[in-house]
Amino acid sequence: MSLTWITGGSDKIEGCAPWPRFIVNDGAWLRAGDGLRDGRIALLGFWGERDAVHLALSNPALDTISVITRLCPDRRFPSIAASFSPASRLERTIGDLWGVFADGSPDPRPWLDHGCWPAAPAGVNPPRDASAPYPFLAVEGESLHQIPVGPVHAGIIEPGHFRFTASGETIVRLEERLGYVHKGIERLMQGAEIDTGARLAGRISGDSTVAYAIAFARAVESASGTVVPPRAHWLRALMAEMERIANHLGDVGAICNDAAFAAMLAPCAVLREHVLRTAGLCFGHRLMMDKVVPGGVAVDLGSDSIAAIKTLVSEIRQHLPDLIHLYDNTTSLQDRTVRTGVLRPDFAAFFGCGGPIGRASGRAVDVRRRPGYPPYDELSFDVIERQDGDVNARVWVRIEEIKQSLALISQILSRPPVGKTMTALAAPPASGGEGLALIEGFRGDIMVWVRLRADGKIDRCHPRDPSWFQWPLLEAVIEGNIVADFPLCNKSFNCSYCGHDL
Amino acid sequence: MRRIFRGLIQRPLTEPAPAPDDAALAELAQRVDMAARRTLGRSLSIREVDAGSCNGCELEIHALNNAFYDLERFGLRFVASPRHADVLLVTGPVTRNMRMALERTWRATPDPKWVVAVGECAVDGGLFAGSDAVVGGVSAVVPVDLHIRGCPPTPLAMLQGLLALLSVSASG
Numbered sequence: 002m003s004l005t006w007i008t009g010g011s012d013k014i015e016g017c018a019p020w021p022r023f024i025v026n027d028g029a030w031l032r033a034g035d036g037l038r039d040g041r042i043a044l045l046g047f048w049g050e051r052d053a054v055h056l057a058l059s060n061p062a063l064d065t066i067s068v069i070t071r072l073c074p075d076r077r078f079p080s081i082a083a084s085f086s087p088a089s090r091l092e093r094t095i096g097d098l099w100g101v102f103a104d105g106s107p108d109p110r111p112w113l114d115h116g117c118w119p120a121a122p123a124g125v126n127p128p129r130d131a132s133a134p135y136p137f138l139a140v141e142g143e144s145l146h147q148i149p150v151g152p153v154h155a156g157i158i159e160p161g162h163f164r165f166t167a168s169g170e171t172i173v174r175l176e177e178r179l180g181y182v183h184k185g186i187e188r189l190m191q192g193a194e195i196d197t198g199a200r201l202a203g204r205i206s207g208d209s210t211v212a213y214a215i216a217f218a219r220a221v222e223s224a225s226g227t228v229v230p231p232r233a234h235w236l237r238a239l240m241a242e243m244e245r246i247a248n249h250l251g252d253v254g255a256i257c258n259d260a261a262f263a264a265m266l267a268p269c270a271v272l273r274e275h276v277l278r279t280a281g282l283c284f285g286h287r288l289m290m291d292k293v294v295p296g297g298v299a300v301d302l303g304s305d306s307i308a309a310i311k312t313l314v315s316e317i318r319q320h321l322p323d324l325i326h327l328y329d330n331t332t333s334l335q336d337r338t339v340r341t342g343v344l345r346p347d348f349a350a351f352f353g354c355g356g357p358i359g360r361a362s363g364r365a366v367d368v369r370r371r372p373g374y375p376p377y378d379e380l381s382f383d384v385i386e387r388q389d390g391d392v393n394a395r396v397w398v399r400i401e402e403i404k405q406s407l408a409l410i411s412q413i414l415s416r417p418p419v420g421k422t423m424t425a426l427a428a429p430p431a432s433g434g435e436g437l438a439l440i441e442g443f444r445g446d447i448m449v450w451v452r453l454r455a456d457g458k459i460d461r462c463h464p465r466d467p468s469w470f471q472w473p474l475l476e477a478v479i480e481g482n483i484v485a486d487f488p489l490c491n492k493s494f495n496c497s498y499c500g501h502d503l
Numbered sequence: 504m505r506r507i508f509r510g511l512i513q514r515p516l517t518e519p520a521p522a523p524d525d526a527a528l529a530e531l532a533q534r535v536d537m538a539a540r541r542t543l544g545r546s547l548s549i550r551e552v553d554a555g556s557c558n559g560c561e562l563e564i565h566a567l568n569n570a571f572y573d574l575e576r577f578g579l580r581f582v583a584s585p586r587h588a589d590v591l592l593v594t595g596p597v598t599r600n601m602r603m604a605l606e607r608t609w610r611a612t613p614d615p616k617w618v619v620a621v622g623e624c625a626v627d628g629g630l631f632a633g634s635d636a637v638v639g640g641v642s643a644v645v646p647v648d649l650h651i652r653g654c655p656p657t658p659l660a661m662l663q664g665l666l667a668l669l670s671v672s673a674s675g
Contacts, residue, residue, distance in 0.1 A: 117599040119635060152604045155583035157551045157564050159599060181600045182555045185636035199632055207559025207655065251565070270569035271516060277566070287657065288559055499557050 004042065004058060004067045007032050011069070017435040018223040022068040027079055030071045033058060037085040043353040044470070045439070046448045047081065047088055048463040049095035054078050055463075057437065057448060063371040068437065068450070073101050080105040083421045087352045087470060098187065110136065113180040113502060140166040140174050145283075148484065152181045159498035163487075170483040175476045183502040190462040191468060195221060195295055195426065198459045203290050203450070205464050206500035208397040211237075211244040212442030213464065213500075214293035216449040219374065220462075221295040223436030224284075224453045225429045231418040233297035239310070240289045240298075241440075242282075242406040247276040248443040249357075249399040249406075252495050256396055258375065268324055272317055279313045282306070297423035307414055314407050314414075325400060337394040342478040342490030343406065352470045356445025357398040358494055359471075362390035368439040368446045380412050390478075395493040412439035417468040429453040433460060444468060444497060466500030520577070524663040527633040546578030547669055550588035550612065554605045554641065555631075556595030560622040560655040564592065572658050579665055585612040590668065593645070594621045596628040597638040609645040617648045617668060622655050629654070 011023035023029075033056055034044040040454050045066065046057035052073055060065045071078050080103035082089040092103045093112035102109075116131035140147075152160035162178040172253040186205060190198050202217035203210045215237050222229055254269025281287040283306035291299050328334065344354075349362035359366060369377040385401040387394040435452045445467030454459045475494050479487060539640040553561055569575040574580065583589050585608045597605055609618070620641040623629040641647050651664040 009538050113600075115600045115601065119599075152601065153552055153585075157553075157581060159553050159556075159558055159561065160604065181604070182595070182598055183600055183636050184555055184596065184598055185634035186631075188636075189631065189634050197630075204557040204559065204630060207557040208562055210557075210559065251562075267570060270566075271571070274569050274571050277574060281657075288562065288655070289665045290559070290654065444645070457675055497558070499555075 003065050004060065005168065007036060007042070007058070008067055008069060011187060014070075014435070016224075016430050016432055017068070017437070018226070020066040020068065020437050022070060022435065025069045025071060029069065030056075030081075031079060031084075033069060034079075034081045034084040034088075037081070037088070040350065043083070044087060045353070045446075046450065046463065046465040047091040047095070048450070048465070049073075049099040049101045050461055051101070052076075054095060054101060055450070056081065057450065057465075058190045063366065063368065063439075066372065066439075067436070076101050077104050079103070080107070082107055084356060086475065090473065091469065108133055113183045115180055128475070135178060136445070137164050137176050137178075138174070142168070142173070144168055145173065158323040160223070162311045162499050163482060165487070167484055170485070172479050172482055172484060175479045175487075177472060177476060179498060180502050182499045184499075186503045187461075187463060189433050193459050195453075195457065195459065198451075198462060199294055200291060202462075202464065203293075205503065206466060206497045207288060207290075208248055209244070209442040209444065209447065209466075209497070209500065210288050210290045211240045211293055212440050212447050213239060213449070214291070216438045216442075216447045216464070217451070217462075218293055218295040218329040219438035219440065220436040220449040220451040221426065221453065224451055225427045225436075225457075226433035226434070227296060227424065227427045229297050230421045230424055231375070232420050233299075233422045233424075235413050235417045236298045236300070236302060236422060237293050239302070239375050239410060239417075240284065240292060241279055241442075242409045242413070243276055243310075244289065245443040246403050246406045246410075247273050247280075249403050250276065252492070253324075253328075253396055253399050253403075255495075256338070256392065256489065256492045259492045260334055262331065262334045265324065265334075268320065272320060275313055275316060277502070279309050282309055294423075296426050297421070299423070301422050302417070310410065311414060314410055317403070318407060321351065321400075321403065328396065328400070335393060337489060338396060338493075339391060341392045341486050342482060342493060343389070344474055344478045346388065348474055348477055349390070352474055354442075354445070354470045354474055355467050356443070356471070357385075357395055357402065358474070359445060360385055361387045361394035361398045363388045366446070367441055372439065374438075374440070376413070380409055382409050392489055392493040426457070428456060429457060431455050442467065444469070444495065444500075464500075464503070466497050468498075468501045471496045472501060517573045517576070518571055520581040520666065521659055521663050524660075524667050543563065545591045546580075547580045547617075547665070548580055548587055549590045549592050549665075550582055550585045550608070551592045552585075552594070552605060552608050552665045554593055554595045554601045554644075555598035555637065556622060556624060556638040560625075563655045563658050563661065564594075564621070566658040567661060572662055574662070574665075577669060578668060579669065583660075585609075588612050588616070590617045590619055590665075591645075592619050592621055593641045593647075594625055596624040596634075597644050599636055599638055599642060602638050602644055605641075605644050618645050619649045619651060619664065619668065620653050621661065623652060624654075626650050 097114040117127035148165040151162040160181040250273040254266040257265035277287040346363035448465040
């Protein structure tokens, strides 16, 4: 299904790859909002700049992708959130960062701007008053009490604020307030060299450093028309699957630990450490930071490294059945995970929620498969899907995905293409160039859009974390659960704070 | 049961302790008050504060608790509240949005206390220095006793730094 019912008759911008971008009028802009609300299209990204706002859209199967742009010379645009609520936080962010505001917005509160900035970043808003309280949503009823948590939490995790309203033990509302780790990454990217941009992209979310580095690299390569050697694609996939295994192992252990079952955490943490050590040995960095670069990969794989990764794969394969047996046969653990924190499939679909969270609620979307990118078109793997949508389903999706990633690594090691791992970046077109990339990180689909200047520097870059479409759903799934199950629900989502706050 | 039995007969995964880092020891020796050290003995409670990191440092701090590094055998443990802590382990370039939270966490930590800044960003803002949303290194907000460098530092590097802190605190 094409998106011409939105973009038909619009001005197509030259130099956008691999998907087109159109300048649209208000009619097309509002049609997009209605299409999102009706589920005919899905939201991939929504970002702004000083004089325009952009929407990246796809049909639900991700076969067709387009970006539409509404110019905002008067710094206003018609609200998308008015018809499609998942766009709300993105609209609030556009207002905070670019001073471009949505007319008819259902929620005009600031989001990333906590009133601590010396001036609004776009230089057009006056600084907000730091002493003004943030108005949390009202909750009315008898015998309710509030539990404020964060931004500094009790565990070793990132900062964010959660405002629980509970009736006895039962949570009746959760409201999140994020933005504490906002570092101004998009502004740091503006005018930066590609190398600096790549290093920043690798630190948008440290646990997804490989996935972000691939996304940034592919966006830059599309924008400049650079063709990367096949071996680089395969090595990128190898690193990405190792990153996925390490994170899924960490999550499975941590979710069980939050149900007071440390017997799963300890062996999962040991296997995770094996993955990181093997990565350190083979690629020179335990998290594989700065190893994927625009133009290819900065490391090659010798025969010793291949042997080390094969040993790792067989070791995880050997221990995984024991862990699955332990999880599957501990009723006290399943008493906590089954039917806890249920995400309804219609909610997951409405929000375009990806990753293990979406796939545990029947949304079998995986951008490795569709729209797809090399080398996954030459590798075989299954997209894991469950319907239950509870903590248990999210654990199982991760366990099954570890198996899939192990199989992918075996395929990659069995027949990697030979040749170079790097190529010089081509010069972008004289008018600049734009690139968009979608990469499946361990949390779900990461989108990076980049526009290069003719001199090769970054004009504008917008990275969108999968967490944008997952955080709001945590508020929905927690309702009716007890306070003690919040850590369990939260860990089974494992949304990114820094990837979201940027 | 199989797992428990195997655990009994297997050699533990835990590795020998690394030697304390010399540079870290020297930095500490200048800063740590002798009288305060005596009160602590040979254990330290650590409150971790993410003041704006990319989460990379947190992943490696987590690893300190795994069976290979097993931080608790040294008397070092992570606690849930700054009120229980001797050490604040702070990561990230401090964001403007986290500045107040870090200051309040520091004030809530009873004396004597140490601040250990972890990672390149925590030294001077690292890659994020110069952003108008970032204050800079941790020492721009609270006094820092020890820096552990790296992006992120390996668990071994963190263990070396923390052991240096422990040996200085115990020698007083």
